[in-house]
Amino acid sequence: MRPGGNRGWLLRLVIAFSFAQGAVSMARPAVSYRALALGADERAIGVIAGVYALLPLFAAVPLGRRTDHGRCAPLLPVGVVLITGGCALSGLAGSLWTMALWSGVMGLGHLCFVIGSQSLVARQSAPHEQDRNFGHFTIGAALGQLVGPVAAGALIGGGDMAGSSALALIVAGATAAVAFTSLWRIEHRRTASASRPDKGDRIPVGGILRTRGVPAGIFISLAVLSATDILTAYLPVVGEHRGIAPSVIGVLLSLRAAATIACRLVLTPLLRLLGRTLLLTLTCLLAALLCAGIALPVPVWALGLLLVALGFCLGVGQPLSMTTVVQAAPDDARSTALALRLTGNRLGQVAAPAAAGLIAGVAGAAAPFVLLGVLLLLSSGVAVRSPREPEDAEEPEEAEGTKEREETDDPDEAAEPDASEDAGGEVPEARRSLGRG
Template identity: 45%
Template sequence: MGSRGRQVREGRSPRWLLPLLAVGVLAQTALHLSRPLVTYRVIGLGGDAFAVGLVTAAFAVLPLVVALPLGRLTDRLRGLGLLLAGGLLFSAGGTLLMSTTGSLAALAASSAVLGLGQLVVMFAGQGVIARWSDDDQLDRFFGFFTAAVAVGQLFGPLLVGALLGDAAGADLVAASRTAFWVAAGIALLPLPLVVLIALRTPRAPRRPAGAAPPPVESTAQLLRHRGVGAGMFASLALLSTVDILTAYLPLIGERRGISPAVVGVLLGLRAAATISSRLLLGVMLRWRSREQLIVLSAAGSAVVLAVVPVAGIGVGGMAAALVVGGFLLGVGQPLTMSSLALAVPDNARSSVLGLRMVANRVGQVAVPGLAGVVAASAGAAGAWWLSCAVLGVAALVSRRAAPSSPG
C-alpha cells in the first residue's frame, strides 16, 4: 500500500475526493452537452449518417496519439493539478471552436481538440485515484468517479433538449451555436476546484539527486500481465458503445419523428441508470467477482440494447431498454480501471491506464468509423447493432481471461 493510502484511515474519504467528483460532473456535463450537439450540427450542415460517424471518430484522433506518452508522464509528475486544469481549458477551447465552424471538416477538427481536452481531464482524475487510494478502495473510488462521469452524461443531454427544443434547419444551426457557448462555460466552472485538489493531494517525493528513475515497463511488458489485454478490450467496447448510443440515438429518433427534447430525456435515463449501477458496485462485488461482473456488463448490455432500433418498439420500449442497458453498461467501466491498476506494479498504474486510454481511443475511432460505413448502407440501426456485436465479443474475451477462482 505504501504512502498512497495514508490520506484515508478508518473509513474516512480523502479530502480531494469530493472536489474531484465535482470536476468530473461538470467536465462530463460539458462534454455530453457538446457531443449530441455535434450530431445536430452535422445534420444542420447537410451531413448524413456517414458524416456523423466520421465526425464522431475524429473526437478520438488526438487522444489516440498522446494517451500512452501522457500516461508515462503522469507516472512521473509529482502533482496533477496543472494537468487537470490544462484539460479543462482544451475542452472549453474545442467547444468554442465548434460554435464557429461552418464546414464538416472544421467541425471534425474541433471535435478532435475537445477529445484531447477530455482525455487529459480523465487522465488526471484517474491518476489522482490510482496514486492516492488504498488497493481495497480502488473499486469504490473508481466507481464514485465514473458515477460522477455518468451524472454529467445525465445532465448534458437534458440540457441539449432544453437549449434546442424543437429547432430544425437553419434554426438548429443557430441554436446549437448558443448551446456550444453554454457547454464551454460549464467546462471552465471546475477550475477553482482544481486548486483545492492540488492543495489537498500530497506531491510525490523528489528522487534523491543522482538517483536513477524506477524502471518503466514497455507496452509489451504491460500487455503480458494477466488480464490486461482482456480488460482493455472490455473497456474499449463499453466506451465505444456509449459513443454510438450518443451519436445515433438522435438519428434513430429523427427517423421516427421523436423530438430532440425527448431524445435528450432518453439519453438522460440511460445515464441515470448508469449512475445507480456505479453507486451499487460495492453491493454487487459481494455477490459476484470483479471479472464476472465485467462479463455480465458486456453480455447483458449487448442483448438488451439490441432491441432499441427495432421498428415498432415505441418510446416506452426504447426507454426501458436504455434504462436496463445503461445499468449494465455502467458496471464494467470502473471495474476495468481497478482490475488494470491492480494487474501491474504501483509505478506503472498511470502507464497501464494510459494504454487503456489508447485502446479506448482506438475503439472510439474504429467502431464509430466502421459504424458510419455500416450506417451508409444499413442505416442507424445497423451502426447500433454493430456496437452490440462488439460488446458480445468483449464478453467472450473477458470470460476466457477470467481466473478460475472468484476475485
C-alpha cells in the same frame, strides 16, 4: 495522508468531472445536430465522431509516461481549457472540417482530464478501496452524462437547428469552465513527491500489455465506451429517422445516464454478491442483447426501458476495468497502463463510429447498434477469461497495506503504493513477471 482517510479530494474531483463530462455530453449530440444542419450525412457524422478520438489516440501514452514520473493534478486544468475551447469553437465553426478539428481538440482535453484524474484515484487509494473509489469517481461522468443531453435537448430545436445547436455548444464550453472551481488541493503534495520512480527505469509498453489482466481490462473498456459513445452520437440520428424530437432524445440519453449512476451507487454490494469477473461477464452479455434491441422499431416508451437497462449494465464496465488494469499493471507503470486503456478506448472511438457510419449508410441508422451488440458479446467472453480478482481477499490486502505503512515513518509515503519499490520494498509479482524488459 493515509489513502481513504480524507476523501475530500475525491468529492472535489467528482464535482469537477461532473462539469467537464457534462460539457462533453452536451456537446457530442449538439455536434451531431449542427453537422446535420450543415448538410452532413450518416458517414460524415461517423467521421466527426471519430476525429474526437483521433488526437487523443496519439497523446495518451506520452501523457501516461509523464504522469508516472510526476504529478497528476496539472493535467486537470489543461484538460478543462481544451474542453472549453473545443466546445465553444465547434459552435462557431461554419464547416464540417472545422467542426471535426474542434471536436478533436475537445477530445484531447477530455483525455488530459481523464488521465490525470484516473491516475490520481489510483495513486491516492489503497488497493482494497480502488473498486469503490473508481466507482465513485465515475459517478461524476454519469452525472455529466445525465444533465448534458437534457440541456442539449432543451436548447436545440425549433426552426433554426444550426443556430440552436451552436448555442448549445457555447453553453457547453461555459459549463466546462465551471470545473475550475473544484480543482484546488486535489493532490496530496507528499504523495505526489513520493511516487516518482527513476525515469531511466521505464517498463516497455509491450511488457505492460503482456501482463495478465491488462489486455482484458483494455478490451472491456473499449467495448463499453464504444457503446456509450455511439449511443450518444447516433441516437439523435435514430430519432431523426423515427420522428423523435431532440428534447425526447435528450431525456432518453439522460435516463441511460441515471441508470448508470444507480448502478455505481450499488456497485460495492454487487461486487460482494457476484465478484468482479462474474459481474463483468453478466453485464456485458446483457448489454449486448440490449444494444441489439435498440435496432428494433420499438415505441419510445420501450426504447426508454431498453436504455435504462443498458445504462445499468454499462455502468459496471468502466470502473471495474480501471481497477483490473491498475491492479494487474506494475506499480511504477500504473498511469501508463491506464493511458493504454484510454488508447484502447480512443481506438474504439475512432474505429467504431467509422464502422458505424459505413453500416448506417448501407443498412440504416439503427444498424450500428447491432455492431455494438457483437462487440459487447465478445467483451463478455474476454471478461469470463480474465484473472480472478484479488479483492476476494479484501482483509489480507488491508492488512498488507497496514504492514507497509508500519515500515515507514512517513504516513503519506506509506499511503502511496507506487513508492514501495523505491523504498526498498518487495518487487510486485506483476513486475517480476516482466523480467528485465
